[in-house]
Amino acid sequence: MLAFAYFIFALMHVYWAMDGRRGLRSAIPERDDGRPLFHPRRYGTWVIAAAIAGCSVLLLWWVRAFASPLPDSVLRGGVLMLAVAMVLRAIGDFRYFGLFRTIRISRFARMDRWLYTPISMLAGALLLLMGLTG
Numbered sequence: 001m002l003a004f005a006y007f008i009f010a011l012m013h014v015y016w017a018m019d020g021r022r023g024l025r026s027a028i029p030e031r032d033d034g035r036p037l038f039h040p041r042r043y044g045t046w047v048i049a050a051a052i053a054g055c056s057v058l059l060l061w062w063v064r065a066f067a068s069p070l071p072d073s074v075l076r077g078g079v080l081m082l083a084v085a086m087v088l089r090a091i092g093d094f095r096y097f098g099l100f101r102t103i104r105i106s107r108f109a110r111m112d113r114w115l116y117t118p119i120s121m122l123a124g125a126l127l128l129l130m131g132l133t134g
Helices: 004-018 043-064 072-091 107-133
Strands: none
Touching: 004 043, 004 107, 043 072, 072 107
């Protein structure tokens, strides 16, 4: 199920890389004055989409949905690194995103509070469990 979620997140980034606009304002952190923190470039968005799709493939390999060319130790390391990344994402940068963000009034901040950070916490916990018990 987690692999499917990563696949959906990758597709969302593909949509944005192909110049889609729906949901984009809610996906980019904003400064105090409401301006976007950054303006994503098309190439960077493609790279992020590929990385997220790679996470999906990693998880499918880990649960043996199909054969992996990598040894189990490498897969376990990848799952645990992804778990750490998700926990760090949930903790945040102490300003724009995560549990301890200080900017709380923006489209992104609302989505981060109710969706992005909880998903990151849940994914981090599940990945940690998968990596340590699998």
